[in-house]
Amino acid sequence: MPSPVVSNRIVVLDTETTGLSPQEGHRIIEIGCVELVNRRLTGNRFHVYINPDRVIDRGAIEVHGITNQFLKDKPHFEDIHDDFIAFIQSAELVIHNAPFDVGFINHEFARLKDKARTLADFSTVFDTLAFARKKHPGQRNSLDALCRRYSIDNSHRELHGALLDAEILVDVFLLMTGGQSSLLDERESTDQESRNTHKPKQLANNRPALTVVYCNEKELTEHQQRLDAIEKASGLCFWKQ
Incomplete structure (x- = not known):
């Protein structure tokens, strides 16, 4: 592609x-x-x-x-x-x-x-x-x-x-092509991949750490569409600044 x-x-x-x-x-x-x-x-x-x-x-x-x-x-x-x-x-x-x-x-x-x-x-x-x-x-x-x-x-x-x-x-x-680069720029994407490959650490009392669930590509796209709709309707979207 x-x-x-x-x-x-x-x-x-x-x-x-x-x-x-x-x-x-x-x-x-x-x-x-x-x-x-x-x-x-x-x-x-x-x-x-x-x-x-x-x-x-x-x-x-x-x-x-x-x-x-x-x-x-x-x-x-x-x-x-x-x-x-x-x-x-x-x-x-x-x-x-x-x-x-x-x-x-x-x-x-x-x-x-x-x-x-x-x-x-x-x-x-x-x-x-x-x-x-x-x-x-x-x-x-x-x-x-x-x-x-x-x-x-x-x-x-x-x-x-x-x-x-x-x-x-x-x-x-x-x-x-993936939404606004201010939300999904290359550096953040690289950091995200790094975090995704990290295994959860154990807490001091040996209880398992909370699982961090990252959004998938479809959810990111839907999120971006929502932000774009807010910006189009109001002329300004705080979350895109």
Whole structure:
């Protein structure tokens, strides 16, 4: 199974496009990015709509609801290129079905002949779809399916949207890869394993020591889901500080 992202700075990214294939001339029309540092939301986001200079497929409009009329006064990709690169530079990108978004982004880069590069020149990529398929083989692993599996409320998602989907993917990614690192960081995990292998000591009067029962992975996940729900409802969860 691919290893979860371990970088301190993560950018969860999604795009919307005019169609399914950049090889057929389709373009990016929306980019949404959400920043995490040490697996915590920072509040920093990058969100733009882009004029593609081409007609959007009817099927694509049915998915995301974005029209050419809406995009006619929006910037072109070359206008937002530098700001986009500045936001993702040196971050680990978390993307669901990464080959799709990476292919489109690289296609846009290639159109900028004086700046032609690929996404790999700026960031590394973690594909949550590939990870989910390894973690949940033989099951549906779309973003909606993962929301159901991890009890994430996405009822407000009537249409696809790059920023909305990126925000939902943040919750999926954190739960699927083990919750907040502040609760389950590597050092605490190592200490926990060490304690689990310790045999209980005998008390001075030879009575057996109380057995310490540690929570299992399922219980940790349910605990994290509860903390996330508290934080989402109130804006602050004391136990995650």
